[in-house]
Amino acid sequence: MIRKLKSELVTSIKNKRLNVFLLFLFSAFIILIFTKLSKDYTSTLNFAIKKVNVPRDKVILNDSSHKLQVTLKTHGFKWLKYYFTEPDISIDFSNEVYKKQNTYVYTKSVSYLNEKKPFRSEVKLLNINPDTLVFRYDTNLVKKVAVNIETDISFFPGFDIVDDYKITPDSVTIIGPEELVNAINVVNTEKIILTEIKSNISIKAKLNLPKNTADLKFSDNDVQFTANVEKFTEGVVTIPIQVINLPQDVSIKYFPKEVKVSYYTSLKNFNSISAKDFKVKCDFNKVDTKQSVLIPELVKLPSNVKHIKLNQKRIEFIILK
Incomplete structure (x- = not known):
């Protein structure tokens, strides 16, 4: 019994020592991180170009060279922002560029950029490369x-x-x-x-x-x-045939004198459609003299029908005089 109590006591003391060790180790790690982040570091990053206030009648042509390599000096806490979000620099085309032939030219000094966002608040810009950007544009x-x-x-x-x-x-x-x-x-x-x-x-x-x-x-x-x-439903009407352009000295007899016209229309419009809404004519000027047939043509139809079909494609005729 005494041995068991002694063993448990030793184990408890060892566990407490281990917990205290781990706590001190974690605290030392946190202090180290804060110490590192509190120091100033210098590094070069690629900054994308954000074009603002471009004239509405102009378009800036995309160019992969439109990036700036920016060398910055700041402490570690400020560097975190640049590593978690892609940095960019805004170029205002209303006052930060000038025209040269068919291009816009951007050239600003390090001191000028140090006054711009995002370089304020303990961030020092040391160098930019290239020092000039050329933007091609089209109208x-x-x-x-x-x-x-x-x-x-x-x-x-x-x-x-x-x-x-x-x-x-x-x-x-x-x-x-x-x-x-x-x-x-x-x-x-x-x-x-x-x-x-x-x-x-x-x-x-x-x-x-x-x-x-x-x-x-x-x-x-x-x-x-x-x-x-x-x-939709199908409808059928019987329409008389009219022969046009028949010479005055010519008389003909043709058959049939009327044709059936089938059509497709909505139920709502079905009762409003009648034979008077259609007109079929045969033009004697288009007659096939070899076979003595007229070709019927539908020259009038209502606007609310579709899939119109004539049941007679040829009208036979004979010349009487």
Whole structure:
């Protein structure tokens, strides 16, 4: 029993010593870190260029050389900011550059940059390389181009669209270098694939914008695609045939004298459509004299029908005099 108590006491003392050792070790590590971060260090970093207040009628052409190597001196705590976020320098094109031929030129001294953000508050800028940046630019062109819809849509049996598909907006405005903008005459949407549709359509359609065109700006990235969908039915009307351009000294007899016209329309419009809304004519000037046939043509039809079909493609005739 005594041996057991003695053993537990020794183990407890050892554990306490170990805990105290670990506490002192951790404290020493923290003190070391703070000591290191409190010292000043000098290092060189790549700074990206952030272009601000660029004239609206100009576009700065992208160039991978638009970076500055900046040598800074500051204590360790300040360095942490540069390691966790990508540093950049803002260049104000309204007052920090000047024009030279077809370029903007930026050249500022170390003392000037020391007064700018992000170099204030115990951060000393020692050197910049290169000391001059040259920005090529082009004049912006503004152009409006049509949007073209790419579709693959099938409808539930007995359903179809009323009128046409609609897109809003039906065109987009492009702003950018003249050479790039002039190469674009239409913008297509991503293909819209829909199946067994039997209700109205209203969806966003993404535009297939040209790739690798960072110098171009588009007024829209997508368009609204809509269509009214209704139940449809087939109708048939009988229309008399009119023969036009028949010479005054010619009389003919033709058969049949009327044709059936089938069409497809919505149930809502079905009762409003009648035979008087259609007109079929045969032009004698287009007659096939070898076979003595007239070709019927539908010259009038209502706007709210589709899939129109004439059941008679040829009208036979004989000349009486």
